[in-house]
Amino acid sequence: xxxxxxxTKDGSPKGCxxxxxxxxxxxxxxxxxxxxxxMSLPNGEKPFNWVxxxxxxxxxxxxxxxxxxxxxxxxxxxxxxKAGHDIGMVTLTGELVRVQMKRKNISENITEETLKxxxxxxQKDIDIWQKARDREESxxxxxxxxxxxxxxxxxxxxxxxxxxxxKATFYxxxxxxxxxxxxxxxxxxxxxxxxxxxxxxxxxxxxxLGGIGSCGRELCCSTWLTDFRSVSTSAARYQQxxxxxQKLAGQCGKLKCCLNYELDxxxxxxxxxxxxxxxxYTEKGTAVCQKTDIFKGHLWYAYEGEWMNWxxxxxxxxxxxxxxxxxxxKVASLEEYASDLVEVDTKxxxxxxxxxxxxxxxxxxxxxxxxxxxxxxxxxxNNRKTGANKNTPDNKNPNQKNRSRNNNKRKPQKSNNASx
Numbered sequence: 001x002x003x004x005x006x007x008t009k010d011g012s013p014k015g016c017x018x019x020x021x022x023x024x025x026x027x028x029x030x031x032x033x034x035x036x037x038x039m040s041l042p043n044g045e046k047p048f049n050w051v052x053x054x055x056x057x058x059x060x061x062x063x064x065x066x067x068x069x070x071x072x073x074x075x076x077x078x079x080x081x082k083a084g085h086d087i088g089m090v091t092l093t094g095e096l097v098r099v100q101m102k103r104k105n106i107s108e109n110i111t112e113e114t115l116k117x118x119x120x121x122x123q124k125d126i127d128i129w130q131k132a133r134d135r136e137e138s139x140x141x142x143x144x145x146x147x148x149x150x151x152x153x154x155x156x157x158x159x160x161x162x163x164x165x166x167k168a169t170f171y172x173x174x175x176x177x178x179x180x181x182x183x184x185x186x187x188x189x190x191x192x193x194x195x196x197x198x199x200x201x202x203x204x205x206x207x208x209l210g211g212i213g214s215c216g217r218e219l220c221c222s223t224w225l226t227d228f229r230s231v232s233t234s235a236a237r238y239q240q241x242x243x244x245x246q247k248l249a250g251q252c253g254k255l256k257c258c259l260n261y262e263l264d265x266x267x268x269x270x271x272x273x274x275x276x277x278x279x280x281y282t283e284k285g286t287a288v289c290q291k292t293d294i295f296k297g298h299l300w301y302a303y304e305g306e307w308m309n310w311x312x313x314x315x316x317x318x319x320x321x322x323x324x325x326x327x328x329x330k331v332a333s334l335e336e337y338a339s340d341l342v343e344v345d346t347k348x349x350x351x352x353x354x355x356x357x358x359x360x361x362x363x364x365x366x367x368x369x370x371x372x373x374x375x376x377x378x379x380x381x382n383n384r385k386t387g388a389n390k391n392t393p394d395n396k397n398p399n400q401k402n403r404s405r406n407n408n409k410r411k412p413q414k415s416n417n418a419s420x
Contacts (some may be wrong), residue, residue: 009143034073036095051110051117052100053079054094056133056160057208058222060091061119062101076121078163078255083194087121087129087163111306125163132161136168139191142172144185154178157205167194173205203228208254220257231255235263238270240294271296272315280321284333287311311338 051071054060063079065071080190092099092100101108121129136159143156152173152241161168170192172178180197187195192306200208207221221228236248236259252258273292278385280287280301287301287408290310291328313321323333 019140032057032092032096032100034094034096036090038247041363042154047093048095050097050101051077051090052097052308053077053088053117054091055086055088057158057210059160060096061088063115063116066116067119069117069120071117071120075124078118078121079114079127080118081162081164082163084162085118085164087125101149128153128165129163131163132165133162136161139168142190143187146190147180147183150186152178152180152183154180157200165193167196169196169198171198171200173200173202183230200412201228204252204259206250211251213256214247215258219251221252222296225257230259231257232260235259238263238266240292266294272297272319273299274315274318274322278322280334281325281331282321282331284335302336311335313337323386 016058034148047064049068051065052358053063061079061406069077070076071077071090071093073090073093077088077090078085079343080086087341098108108342140159143159147154147156153176154172155272156170156172158171159168160171168187170187184197185374203221205218207225210222213219231254233243233248234253235255236243239262241248241259248255248259273294276287276289276292285303285305287303290302290307292298297315298312299315300312301318302308302310313334317337321337324331
């Protein structure tokens, strides 16, 4: 997604350089399309007086518009904070805010803890906010070095300044409980601001930082996924995936969230399959399941002691044999059922409907000079083999032939002079 100012021109991206404050709010992640923006309210209805404001890396808070400001998507506003004020961008207004608040179980009742919007941000507020955001990257490098010097088992993933630059929130991840009291003292002495430490999970860290997944698309957690459900290895087993941690783990180091997307469909399909530990009893022997194909509905069984010979049957046939075994009866063999599934070679032979003409039939053939040189070399070699002598008249140089002719012409002249 990109706004008109971010589109490409002559094959190169233009880039609006708004640094996360896109006016159309189409370059940001976790956005909601306002499909009610062009619809007018019924007569007598007042617009919903709550606004959704987004901060760095998709953090969203809902504020009550007590001053009845005319706000639209993309406006920069000064909002209430615990101490001072914060600067954010309006991402949603109107009735859709009511829907989002209901989905996230946020009450619409006004209490003392209800946050408010002060005003639209002035140019001075925006300048202070931008200067504070420019300090975040350099501070993050120093903060990580301080944590390493104190030998703390933690990773500082991101820093977020408050809009008035009076407080900095340090987001970190850790496997165990960390005592960072000494670290806060170092931060306060070095950065000269109020410090707040906030621990986030590994999935939340990946959602804040963003990135490209193994599928080639942006991470789901940083674009549209808001709730993080637990993922277990059983989801991979049901989908018959190899239990390779390098392939199943995402950038957060945990199992990929997309393993749960199709799990319900696989579970519905597996209801028709017999359990893998169910054995089939035949007169020829006991058969054990070796492999299942969920998409085609096939199973492969092998007799005990003949593990190399697999027999393919369908789920209906397997369930039929199991029902017969429940009646304490045995079928003759699996070959009777497997004979019905003889695969026929269905390879299609594609023909050239245009004809046997080549695509390069209009191209002029290139002459190969190497072949001519090779022919000359072969001819010289044949002459040498046949014993041709360089002193023969045929092999003489043309200059030598001309000299011999001139000499022949001069000889008779000398004889005439002598006779005179």
